[in-house]
Amino acid sequence: MSTITQSALQSSYPPLLPKEFNGNQPKTIRLFPLSNYTFGTKDGQPEEDPSVMARLKRLEEHYNEYGMRRTCEGILVCHEHNHPHVLMLQIANAFFKLPGDYLQPEDEEIDGFKNRLNERLAPVGSQFTGEGVNDEWQIADCLAQWWRPNFETFMYPFIPPHVTRPKECKKLYFIQLPKSKVLSVPKNMKLLAVPLFELYDNTQRYGPQLSAIPHLLSRYNFEYIDEKGEIVAVTPGGGPMSGNVPQTKVLAGGDEEMNGDGITS
Template sequence: MNYEMGSSADGDRSSSGDSSNHVLDIYPLSCYYFGSKDPLLLKEETLADRILRMKSNYSRYGSRTCVVAVILVELFKHPHLLLLQVKNSFFKLPGGRLRPGESEINGLKRKLSRKLSVNEDGDGSDWEVGECLGMWWRPDFETLLYPYLPPNVKNPKECTKLFLVKLPPSRKFIVPKNLKLLAIPLCQLHENDKTYGPIIAGIPQLLSKFSFNIIDS
């Protein structure tokens, strides 16, 4: 079952959990407030258009890096992952592409502020970005990504890095009106590539090294 949050009308890396024994604190979904803001401008493009855009950007800037956030909450005593749903169809992790010369941590904070905060022009200091959980590579301009870099690929076109982002005991999530923020149980994501794609479906395995400390509200 998916859980959609209702909406109202209206540069330094920090520690995430206890790194010595991999205990991760997570808070109940009820600790957080969810509202809405003006829609984001989303590109309307075909796959062919997207590949042309990627080729153009690659010729100008080289290989691109995308950074995305793994954010957890608790519901029914089970960890849930926060995902954005676009156009009531596909799912994505909050985040996006880095600007040329932008650091991974600052870039992810900027993207999270843009998509999940009231003040999207802030410095992102209220986001606690932790360790990199995994990396996926796009060897060429096709749509497939791999959780490793094939040895024969010298110039990958894209790298997507997944970072753990630890939530405080409470905060406001303010989401663009043309996106939905959903809480999906980890048990539903596991190996469910058909619905969520390989990156999201692989997150429960990436998180298997953690013990979850559910903190009652």
């Protein structure tokens, strides 16, 4: 932390507050601390396709039978040291992805999305009991739509003008995490808490979709809640801040330490 920043935090002089600057702002989002959540593991969920080519082949078969594939993924946010962290999965120490998946052809959008979230993150059997186990997913705003114009790996945040029949639409939804919740990750995956500054402008590691998440969340103001349920910081401005630097944490699954770089699939 720079000397200037330290001096600003330690100053006894209150900041100069500008006029109100929240016109047409979405509602302020409450973020709860990472320590409020319980993480575990469950049986592994192998990838359906052994290769990228196999995945694209299955996409083509799906399109020919059912039309455009619908995919929903969730942006789950909590905080650590008063900085937003996004929960995401890492597969084989290589590929990063958000919780969620493609919908079955007969699924309604939101109900089908909740089913896919449960497949990935809900605890099974009597693994856990108590508060937060059976809480319903709170699906909030759709923050982005990514389009796959052809049977290729590339997706775009727009439909190219020459494309009239995209092959897949992937929606990213903001998911409001409750005060506490129990999450279980398949054993062959890791559940990570990645700080926003790690994602920002980091397409080499996370790819264009995940590295765009800080942009998508910038529309919100946040209130940071501590374990006692009290507001300890708000954005913009003010509130306590420790000297700890937020970093990616492995919450459950896989090895204890992160190894190697990865990209999204």
